[in-house]
Amino acid sequence: MTDRGAAIVGTGWMGRVHAEALARIGIEVVGVVGSSSDRAAAAGLGAYYCSFEEMLDDPRVRSVHICSPNHLHHAQAMAAMRTGKHVICEKPLALTPAHASELVTAANDFGVVNAVCFINRFYPLCQQAADKIRHGDLGPTRLISGSYLQDWLSKDTDTNWRLDPERGGSLRAVSDIGSHWLDLASFITGQRVESVMADLTTALPDRSDTDDIAGALLRFDQGARGVLTVSQVSPGRKNQLAVEIAGADASLRWDLEHPEQLWIGHRDEPNQLELRGTGDQPIGHALGYPDAFKAFFRAVYDAIEADEPPQQPDYPTFADGFEQVLIADAIAESARLETWVPVQR
Missing domain, CATH: 3.40.50.720 (NAD(P)-binding Rossmann-like Domain)
Structure with a gap:
């Protein structure tokens, strides 16, 4: 040892x-x-x-x-x-x-x-969602959508070192929380972001050097399309990371604020709410943020x-971290040029 x-x-x-x-x-x-x-x-x-x-x-x-x-x-x-x-x-x-x-x-x-x-990859139901897609339970993935919404910077009196682009970088909401959504979406689906069309907004004028809100259209390398909304200025949303994957045969949705539930959607039969069935803790004893870190x-x-x-x-x-830096760079360039931008790998 x-x-x-x-x-x-x-x-x-x-x-x-x-x-x-x-x-x-x-x-x-x-x-x-x-x-x-x-x-x-x-x-x-x-x-x-x-x-x-x-x-x-x-x-x-x-x-x-x-x-x-x-x-x-x-x-x-x-x-x-x-x-x-x-x-x-x-x-x-x-x-x-x-x-x-x-x-x-x-x-x-x-x-x-x-x-x-x-x-977020380490929440048991995210692992289960990835297994379902690998096993073909949803059919070919068509649409990957969702959001990461917070409210901790929604007031003009809210401050943090992340607001300083010299310390946090020029992309804030995208790098701080959007990267978590993008990594999780790719982990669950097995698809990489190929190109982006993005819009960045600063809701509070004194933060003009960083983004409060971001919206992005995504094209994935296996043909799926994506839509992402990111905000750190949405009152009432404390930490809502929600990802929904629509396949040809079924859909699924996971929400970080309800981490013990996985919604499964069907066309011709009742929808399901699947509860966690794995993990170190007994079923019914919720697994949360500290458990994902462990x-x-x-x-x-x-x-x-x-x-x-x-x-x-x-x-x-680090390769996964590099991937998110590349996507963030494409998002920033797309917002600047107001056009589709490929992820430069």
Whole structure:
């Protein structure tokens, strides 16, 4: 067994989510890194480092969880991989396709386990939905539609570092939450986005450098069409990721705010509401956001235990993070040009 000690970079809410999930699966967090040693000490997450470099020099650290603001991901992930450490990175993987591509190449060159936190794949009913499509239960996929809606930035008094394009990137709603929908839709259907037609809107004028709302038409590589709506300014919608897939024979729909239910639609028979039938917890004991993180980390740390990435990872990797950076870049270009834009792979 290898030493599986982890370090967490970032002491905000996401850093705390990682720390709790790691504790619950038995992975020791040997220390955290904050924007300052005072901030790291005040986070209450246990031992801390006075600098990122001090963490990299600690031989107990086998893996690094990057939960820092977006503009730091590329440099921090690259530095961690250069020291031979495995890296789990929050999305977006990087702010530009060039930087994301560099990280994919480096991960392969260094031979380290690499993962991006598209954790919605790990809800049991999303796994079941993907199995249904692979087994042909829906017939050929025709339409992939849905939305990711939130309200936490709907007031002009709401603020966060993500509103700063220097730290969060020029695409906010698309990169922050739209990427989760796009990754999940591709995971469930097995289809990749081929081209996009997008419109971006800033609802509040003082945020003119980032998007509050996005709408996109999507063309997938196996012929399906898609429609996506993304908003962080929709009052009453706390965290609604909803994806619906219409096949030739049946449809299905999953909603993150009701993660234990999968709607199955039929033409000539009654529709169904399928409840979760798998998972570590007994049926009727709801699985939620922390459980998805635990399932994700279990898969990643199985690979870290082996001390090398598997041939076919069962978790999202840097390559999946790169895919979402490419789609986001196409969305931004489409909105600028007001035309269809292919995803440049």
